[in-house]
Amino acid sequence: MGSKSFLGTCFLFLVAFSLKTNAADFDIKKYGAKADGRTDDSQAINNAWRDACAAATPSTVVIAKGKYLVGPVRFGGPCKAAVSIRVEGTLQAPAEPEKLKSQDGWVVFQNVDKLSVFGGGTFDGQGKLAWSKNNCAKTGKCNSLPINIRLTGVTNSHIQHITSLNSKLFHMNVINCKHLTLEHITIDAPQESLNTDGIHIGRSSNINVTNANIKTGDDCVSIGDGSQQINVEKVICGPGHGISIGSLGRYHNEQPVEGVTVRNCTVSNTSNGVRIKTWPASPNGVASNLHFEDIIMNNVKTTPVLIDQGYCPYGQCQARLPSKVKITNVSFKNIRGTSQDPVAVKLVCSKGIPCQNVQVADINLTYNGNKGTATSECANVKPTVSGKVNPQVCAKNVA
Ligand SMILES: *[C@@H]1O[C@H](CO)[C@@H](O)[C@H](O)[C@H]1NC(C)=O
Ligand SMILES: *[C@@H]1O[C@H](CO)[C@@H](O)[C@H](O)[C@H]1NC(C)=O
Ligand SMILES: *[C@@H]1O[C@H](CO)[C@@H](O)[C@H](O)[C@H]1NC(C)=O
Ligand SMILES: *[C@@H]1O[C@H](CO)[C@@H](O)[C@H](O)[C@H]1NC(C)=O
Ligand SMILES: *[C@@H]1O[C@H](CO)[C@@H](O)[C@H](O)[C@H]1NC(C)=O
Numbered sequence: 244m245g246s247k248s249f250l251g252t253c254f255l256f257l258v259a260f261s262l263k264t265n266a267a268d269f270d271i272k273k274y275g276a277k278a279d280g281r282t283d284d285s286q287a288i289n290n291a292w293r294d295a296c297a298a299a300t301p302s303t304v305v306i307a308k309g310k311y312l313v314g315p316v317r318f319g320g321p322c323k324a325a326v327s328i329r330v331e332g333t334l335q336a337p338a339e340p341e342k343l344k345s346q347d348g349w350v351v352f353q354n355v356d357k358l359s360v361f362g363g364g365t366f367d368g369q370g371k372l373a374w375s376k377n378n379c380a381k382t383g384k385c386n387s388l389p390i391n392i393r394l395t396g397v398t399n400s401h402i403q404h405i406t407s408l409n410s411k412l413f414h415m416n417v418i419n420c421k422h423l424t425l426e427h428i429t430i431d432a433p434q435e436s437l438n439t440d441g442i443h444i445g446r447s448s449n450i451n452v453t454n455a456n457i458k459t460g461d462d463c464v465s466i467g468d469g470s471q472q473i474n475v476e477k478v479i480c481g482p483g484h485g486i487s488i489g490s491l492g493r494y495h496n497e498q499p500v501e502g503v504t505v506r507n508c509t510v511s512n513t514s515n516g517v518r519i520k521t522w523p524a525s526p527n528g529v530a531s532n533l534h535f536e537d538i539i540m541n542n543v544k545t546t547p548v549l550i551d552q553g554y555c556p557y558g559q560c561q562a563r564l565p566s567k568v569k570i571t572n573v574s575f576k577n578i579r580g581t582s583q584d585p586v587a588v589k590l591v592c593s594k595g596i597p598c599q600n601v602q603v604a605d606i607n608l609t610y611n612g613n614k615g616t617a618t619s620e621c622a623n624v625k626p627t628v629s630g631k632v633n634p635q636v637c638a639k640n641v642a
Contacts, residue, residue, distance in 0.1 A: 267298065267300060267301065267302040267303060268302070268303050268305050269291040269292075269294050269295040269302060269303065269304045269305065270291070270305040270307065271284065271287045271288050271291045271304065271305065271306055271307075271311075272287075272307060273291075274286075274287040274288075274290045274291045275287045275290075276288065276306075276309075276311055277311075278307075278309030278310060278311055278332065279309075279310070280309075280310035280311070280312055280335065281312060282312065283312055283313065283314055284311040284312060284313050285313045285314045285315070285316055288304075288306070288311070288313060288316050289316060289317070291304050291305075292304055292316075292318050292319075292326075292328075295322070295326050296318075296319075296320060296322035296323070296326055296355075297322070297323060298322075298323060298324060298326075299323050299324060300324050301324050301325040301326070301327070302324065302325075302326055302327070303326070303327040303328070303329055304326065304327070304328045304329070305329050305331075306328065306329065306330045306331060306332050306334070306362070306364060307331050307332055308331045308332050309332040309333075310332065310333050310335055311332055311333070311334050311335065312335050312337070313334050313335070313336070313350075314336075314337060314342060314343065315343055315344065315347065315348070315349055315350075315351070315389070316334075316349075316350050316351070317351045317353060318350075318351065318352045318353070318355065318358075319351070319353045319354060319355070320353065320354040320355035320356065320358075320396075321354055321355070321356065322355060322356070324357075325356075325357035325358075325359070326355065326357070326358060326359075327358075327359040327360070327361070328358075328359070328360045328361075328362075329361060329362040330360065330361070330362040330363075330364030330365075330366075330405060331362045331363060331364050332364050332365075333364060333365040333366075333367055334350065334364070334365070334366050334367065335367045335369060336349045336366075336367065336368045336369050336389075336391075336411070337369070338369040338371070338372045338373075339372060340372065340373040340376060340388055340389070340411055343389040343411075344389070347389055347390075347393070348389055348390045348391070348392065348393030348416070349366075349368060349389045349390065349391055349392070349393075349411070350366055350391065350392050350393070351392075351393045351395070352392075352393065352394045352395070352397050353393075353395045353396055353397075354395070354396040354397075355396070355397050355398075355400065356397075356398045356399055356400070357398075357399050357400060358397055358400040358401075358402075359400065359401045359402075359403075360400075360401075360402045360403070360405060361401075361402075361403045361404050361405070362404060362405070363404050363405070363406075364405055364406070365405070365406040365407075365408055366391055366392055366405065366406065366407050366408065367408040367409060368389075368391040368407070368408065368409050368410040368411050368414075369409060369411075370409040370410050370411040370412075370432065370436060370439065371409065373388050373411035373412075374411070374435070374436045374437055374439075374460075377412075377437045377438060388411040388412040388438075389411055389412060390410065390411075390412050390413045390414070390415075390416045391407050391410035391411070391412075391413070391414045391415065392407055392414065392415045392416070393415075393416045393418070394415065394416065394417045394418070394420055394423065395416075395418050395419055395420070396418075396419045396420065397417075397420045397423055398420065398421045398422055398423070399421070399422045399423075400420075400422070400423050400424075401423075401424050401426070402423070402424070402425050402426070402428070403424070403425070403426040403427050403428070404426075404427045404428075405428060405429075406428075406429040406430070406431065407428070407429070407430045407431075407441075408430075408431050408432070409431070409432050409433075409436070409439075410432060410436075410439050411439075412438050412439065413438065413439065413440040413441075413443050413461075414430045414432070414439060414440065414441050414442065414459065415428070415430070415441065415442045415443065416443050416445075417442065417443065417444045417445070417447050417450060418445050418446055418447065419446050419447060420444075420447040420450060421447065421448050421449055422448075422449045422450075423447070423449070423450050423451070424450075424451040424452075424453070425442065425450070425451065425452045425453075425455065426451070426452075426453050426454055426455075427453075427454045427455070428442070428452070428454075428455040428456075428457075429455070429456050429457075430442070430455065430456070430457040430458065430459055430463075431458050431459070432458065432459045432460055433460060434458075434459075434460055434482035434483075435460055436459065436460035436461075437460055437461070438460070438461050439459045439460045439461050440459065440461040440462045440463075440465050441455070441457040441459050441461075441462065441463040441464055441480075441483065442455065442457070442463070442464045442465075443462075443464075443465045443466075443467060444464075444465070444466050444467065444470050444473055445466070445467030445468060445469055445470060446467075446468065446469035446470070446498060447469070447470055447471075447473075448470070448471040448472050448473075449471075449472045450470070450472070450473050450474070451473075451474045451476070452464060452473075452474070452475045452476070452478060453474070453475075453476045453477050453478075454476075454477045454478075455477075455478045455479070456478075456479045457478060457479065457480050457481075457483060458481065458482055458483065459482070459483045460482075460483070461483065461484050462483065462484045462485060462486070462487045463478060463480035463481070463483040463484070463485060463486055463510075463513070464478060464480070464486045464487070464505075465486075465487045465488075465489070466487070466488045466489075466500065466503055467489070467490075467491070467500075468491055468494075468497035468498050468499075468500060468528070469497070469498030469499070469500070470488075470500050470501075470503065471499075471500070471501045471502055472501075472502045473502065473503045473504070474504050474506070475503070475504070475505045475506070475508065476504075476505075476506050476507050476508070477507050477508065478505075478508045478509075479508070479509050479511075480508065480509070480510045480511070480513060481509075481510055481511035481512045481513045481541070482511075482512050482513060483513050483514075484513055484514045484515050485510055485513045485514065485515035485516045485517060485518060485543070486505055486508060486510065486516075486517050486518075486535075487515070487517075487518050487519075487520060488500060488503055488518070488519045488520070488530065488533055489518075489519055489520035489521055489530075489554065490520045490521060490522055490554050491519075491520070491521045491522070491525070491528055491530055491568050492521040492522040492525025492526065492528050492566050492567065492568040493522045493525070494526075495526050496526075497526070497528050499528070499529035499530065499531070500529070500530040500531070500533070501529070501530075501531055501532055502531075502532045502533075503532070503533045503534070504534045504536075505517060505534070505535045505536075505538070506534075506535075506536050506537050506538075507536075507537045507538075508537075508538050508539075509538070509539045509541070510538065510539070510540050510541070510543060510547070510580075511540075511541035511542060511543075512541065512542050512543075512544075513543055513544065514543075514544045514545060515543065515544070515545060515546060515547075515549060516538070516540045516543045516546065516547030516548060516549065516578075516582075517535045517538060517547070517548060517549070517575070517578075518546075518548075518549035518550070518551060519533060519549070519550045519551070519570060519573070520549075520550075520551045520552075520554035521551075521552045521554060521566040521568040521570070521593070522554055522555065522560055522566060522568075523552070523553050523554075523555055523560050523561060523562050523563070523564055523565060523566050523593075524560055524561040524562075524563075524564035524565075524566070525566045525567050525568055526567060527567045527568075527569075528567065528568035528569065529568070529569050529571075530568055530569070530570050530571075531569075531570070531571040531572050532571075532572045533570075533572070533573045533574075534573070534574045534576075535548075535574065535575050535576070535578065536574065536575075536576040536577050536578075537576070537577045537578075538577070538578045538579075538580075539578075539579060539580050540578065540579070540580030540581060540582065540608065541580050541581060542580075542581050542582075542583060542611065543580070543581070543582050543583065543584075544582075544583045544584065545582075545583070545584045545586075546582070546584055546586050546587065546588070546589045547578070547580065547582050547587055547588070547608055548575050548578060548587065548588040548589070548590075548606070548608070549588075549589050549590075550570065550573070550589070550590045550591060550592060550598060550601075550624070551589070551591055552565070552566040552568065552570070552591060552592050552593040552598075552623075553566070553591060564595075565593045565594045565595030565596070566593040566595065566596070567593070567595055567596060568593070568596070569596045569599075570592060570593075570596075570598040570599070570601075571598070571599045571600055572599070572600045573598065573600070573601045573602070574601070574602040574603070574604070575588075575601075575602070575603050575604075575606065576602070576603075576604045576605055576630075577604070577605045577606075578605075578606050578607075578608065579605075579606070579607040579608065580607075580608060580609075581608070581609050581610075581611045582608050582609070582610050582611065582617060583610075583611060583612055584610070584612075585610045585612065585614050585615055585616070585617055585618055586617075586618055586619065586620050587608035587609075587610060587617040587618070587619065587634055588603075588606065588608065588617075588619040588620075588634060588636050589619065589620045589621070590619070590620075590621045590622070590624045590626065590636070590637065591620065591621070591622045591623070591624075592622060592623035592624040593623060594622070594623050597623040597624060597625075598623065598624040600627075601624050601625075601626040601627070602626060602627045602628075602629070603626045603627070603628045603629075603632060603636045603637075604628070604629045604630040604632070605629075605630035605631055605632065606630075606631075606632045606633060606634075606636065607631065607632075607633050608633065608634065609633070616634065617633065617634040618634050619634050619635065619636045619637060619638075621636070621637035624637065625637070
């Protein structure tokens, strides 16, 4: 082969190769998205996804810079091969809650394996109008608004470098997922916005949340029943309600929570710090191997470290019957900072089933108000205390 024809072959090869990589990009603008922030671009996204999901080789849906008004969008699988979504632009939900079906998600990822979402883009729920209509504090029913980003049945996947803004209800809901990493996620909603939990995880296993920055009006991260092997690391939380396991034991047929580690997090100006909460009068349940370590608390309003087995908001339970959720193997280690409430540590376990194997080590929580010094409150628990611990934990154990 002469060098000329060799170069020619290389050239053809390159052309073929670049055509191939282009063919794997599904740019929603080529599907008619206007990106003017006024025209509904849902159909363009749905069509681009449909083609990407049907592609036999890995493909990418491209959402370039710009503002896209979209109604509910569903990225549904199963797909033939791995699919990525590069979101550089901003997706905007309609502000009026009536335009989205309730109890559902605005952006839904469902039954997808090997999904990757990245690109620095924003999912803007435009929740302001919805929050003013949310009366769940009165009714106790909070599910009548759409969740910003729903991940259901998503496996072996990676979501990174995206922002969820002003969700109408929860920002991200992870249900029935396995082997999923959420990394460099930014969540932003005002402190006053009701039920805008940052990331909720339930009935899922092997989930990692790392490097998230969460400012919102409810729990920054909440972990519900059926969660197993969950890692929450390097989360900066606040304002918000802290990082929470539970509430558990409200419903029948809840699955065990098993293996949760919350590590290297900073919680500032929140109503709570880290907590495990279960309802009184609950069915039998299990929560075990739950570890909180290397956590900084800044100016947490009530009880930075909390186990509450009498969790009963809205007064909707028989508070006198004990919780039957069995809590075993819990540790709180290296937790320091400030509390606005003198009760900095509260471990109130069930009188029906006391907590077992609770370890407390290296706590330094100072009370920054004027009603004395920090204290602890305990019931139905005999923790193993080690290292330097301030305040003293469960010195007078009310058993
Ligand atoms: C989650 O993180 C842990 C430790 O940081 C790592 O061992 C594990 O493989 C990660 N899991 C996933 C699903 O990425
Ligand atoms: C988290 O880890 C980093 C790196 O090891 C460290 O610099 C930082 O102080 C840690 N933060 C907390 C809250 O433990
Ligand atoms: C917490 O609130 C105080 C007073 O409102 C404010 O000065 C501070 O910057 C806040 N800290 C964080 C980390 O948000
Ligand atoms: C609690 O931890 C111990 C020792 O690490 C372990 O043997 C036991 O199985 C754990 N209990 C539960 C309920 O996971
Ligand atoms: C606990 O924190 C306070 C205030 O931040 C600090 O003055 C004190 O030295 C700390 N104590 C220990 C044992 O680290």
